[in-house]
Amino acid sequence: MSKLKEKLLLLSADVLAVNLALLFVLWIRYEGGHWEYLHHLWRLYGGGKGAVSFSFALRAYLGPAGVLSLYWVVLFAFYGLYRSWRARSRLDEGIAVAKVVTVGVVVLFLATLDLSHPFPSAKMAMLAYWGGLLVLVGGGRLGIRSFQRHLLIKGIGRRRAVIVGSGERGRTLLEDLRKYPALGYEVVGFVRGPGDPPEEVVEGTPVLGTIEELPEVVRRYYVEEVLLAPSPELKRKVPDIISACDGLPVTFSAVPDIYDIISGYVRTNQIYGLPLIELLPDFMPPWERAAKRALDIVVSIVVLLGGAPLWLLIAIIIKLESKGPVFYLQERVGKDGRIFWMYKFRSMIEDAEKYTGPVWATEDDPRITKVGRVLRKLRLDEVPQFFNVLKGEMSLVGPRPERPYFVAQLMRIFPL
Template identity: 40%
Template sequence: MLKLKRYREVIFTSILDFLIILASWFVFHSFYPNTMNILMQDFNLDFISGGLLVSLYWMVIFVVMGSYKKLYLVSRLDEFIKVLKASLLGSLILFFIINVNERISISDQRVIIIAYWATIFMLLALNRFVVRTVQRYYAQQGKGLHRTIIVGTGQTAKVAYDDLNRNKTLGMQVLGFIQVNGKAPDPDSGIEQEEVIGRLNDIESIIQDRQVQDILVALEPDRRQDLVEVISKVDSPDVSLKLLPDFYQLVSGLSKTNQIFGMPLVEISPEPMPLWEKTIKRAFDILVSAVVLVLTFPFLVMIGLAVRLSSPGPAIYRQERVGRNGRLFTIYKYRTMLNDAERHSGPTWATKDDPRVTGLGYWLRKLRIDEVPQLLNVLKGDMSLVGPRPERPHFVEQFSQQIPLYTRRLRVRPGITGWAQVKWKYDTSLDDVKEKTKFDLFYIENASLRMDAKILINTVITILKGKGQ
């Protein structure tokens, strides 16, 4: 139910877009019937199937371009720019598609594609403008607002509360305040005790019970040390987390703020990688994994046989790991340790010159060959080529309690290699994990195809130099 409320703007807008694109196909066909019939004959389509296929094509373009991301009370100018970018890209691709037809002159093709782009752009831009205007009107009437809680009980929180109540176009209906330090509200803040609906430790149940959609962190300037604890507690991908920056943060330029009708807000851990990059990343994962597994299959079988012959036990080691959003999956690796190495000790860290590592396992680790079977995990979608390394549930539970923001690593797919792997040494202690977590969080906040390429290149160099452990 909470997810449905969160995405209702996306669902409503996408349905309207689809209907408008479909209608524009019918309208455009009436102006250029001969040309459109020639194109449909070339692709073995009829009038109806052609319209549906083109409409679906446009929906894919708009999704990949991020046109359905964060539509709630978005700026109408931002909507205009989104539609402009997506329609230009989609029309450019269509131009190259119809360019293969030699029965239509180049000049006619240009006229057709420009006219079609103008039709699509104007109708969709008008649709978005009307929808956002109506949405803003209802927000001014106090309807359709996001259910919001404010973290903090000081004067800053009270000011934020008053601003949200005074200006409904901010889109937030405040349900109450959350205590951070367990103390009663500041008497000078004007917040009454009955307006406090819980403490920070109870925030997960409060979010669930009250169907919270937005969380606004409004701490006092002298309570900045509580910010890490707040972010650690509020780690739900289905809830938008925003920070009300103080004057120092604004003028220092340390925080990138978004203006929501004049109210400066910092969104905590937004998605840095746009959908088109995510799509390319996933396609690249599948392509590379499939090609490597197919081309090296005989070699991989020989390694498996060598593992079996070198020491008793299976060739492939299976272990439960924690993946994206806390989902458990089974990871595959070539066995590099003695069979049942943790039977008596339980889950433990590997150490340098670990006596449990076999002779063959030492070289498999050194050359990172033991990780190759994880390409099967990549194909299945449990992992990616690049991302934070997946950890066992035992350690995830332990680290989550000891390392601030550790669980934010679970917001992305784990990877075979990652920024922490190329920048830090192998884990041998809790301090090592803390340092690697810093690198993982940096990657999550700055993820891009360019950064993935840099990590993969560094990994290849590490393998060639034999610096694995």
């Protein structure tokens, strides 16, 4: 099953589940008739007296059903429930669903709380809705995952993969993957690395080429995932291997050692007890990157324009207090090692590093001006960085870019 089909199936199941949960609450809540609002509509348009019928309640709340469906789909997507859970257990996914459903129901309860109506009644309705969502959303996903697992064991819908490294690590990984077909890997071959034995077939699996030929192997054999089982010699080439496949629709996982885990290159994702973790050359799918970029732009414009009078006042005060420019430009290292100029309100005297060179500022640094001390304490000196966000050099959420000098120092201490 492709990732797109999997997401569409999950989305359809979730929409069906949240609407069935709403129907469940309507049936329980309104079959006996309690709310004055529905009684009023019933008298005006329903032509009836006494208890509000379930069918009338259903028609009255048909509109909110669409809004609720959108609400839950967005919430599930925000919490990553439409990402691939192939490598995790159904129990883990069930716990994640329970957490998200609980958060979503609490938000709905607070947003729709009407103090003019009996509070215990509203609580009972939300409690029933919460229980219905847990059972229906969780049950739907459990059914889908169980069906997926059945197909994978039968050999249907597996991801085509190659193992980079045909040495001992690679052979062990192949044996482990054969033990657990539910992982969903179809290993089409090995890719030989430096120091690997010059064999054409390993454990009945062909060697398709060398690491220099990996991009061509990915294209020729329609590879979807590259599993790295590198020797010490090959490990140094891992960044180059990933870069060589840039732009290809392929993901990377690896057999790690402790250094990999602490260096920040990987996300631990142990599956079925196998020491296999997922590399993160790209943290988000395209639609998430687009949404994140849109949020960066909107928030930056709102902050810069909405606070313009305050930013102008700060600029004037900086200019009046000490000589020098209003803004301080500093070189920073961005994504993929790109150098850019980061903007800040100047909070130090002019040419503060003329005699000291690049150093980190301390809390009682004598180079900081009086105005700068206040700006730093309130973090207002960093407001101009929203211009960097608009230019795409920085993001509201992400690692803080550091200066080239300090990056070079850290690289010497912690070489990649």
